[in-house]
């Protein structure tokens with residue numbers, strides 16, 4: 602079997618474990634979601650990236666990204682529906698070592714700007730510093 606190539610991950614999830622309220626933790630089956638599955642969720646669902654650019658950021662093909670995201674959605678859906686505990690850990694990934702800044706272009710006026718790593722919140726909520734439109738498109 603071909604070894605799985607490491608997927609590039611920019612950010613580690615801030616919370617590593619979830620459990621249903623009012624249920625003893627030993628009473629429910631645990632679901633494990635990998636770090637790269639959470640990265641796919643972050644890029645596609647939180648940042649709102651298309652699968653093409655998101656796949657590029659993680660260093661995988663588009664079909665591979667799609668597969669990772671599908672798997673993550675299935676697990677999280679089951680976690681919610683079945684009331685399980687959820688742990689986020691492991692997988693095949695390495696952290697990106699670049700400065701991690703993100704670059705955006707305004708969909709309204711075309712202005713481009715950069716947001717340093719760890720600042721500025723979600724891309725889909727960013728306002729253009731030039732015209733104030735909420736139309737940020739992530740470039741990298």
Ligand SMILES: [Zn+2]
Nearest residue numbers: 707710729732
């Ligand atoms: Zn603008």
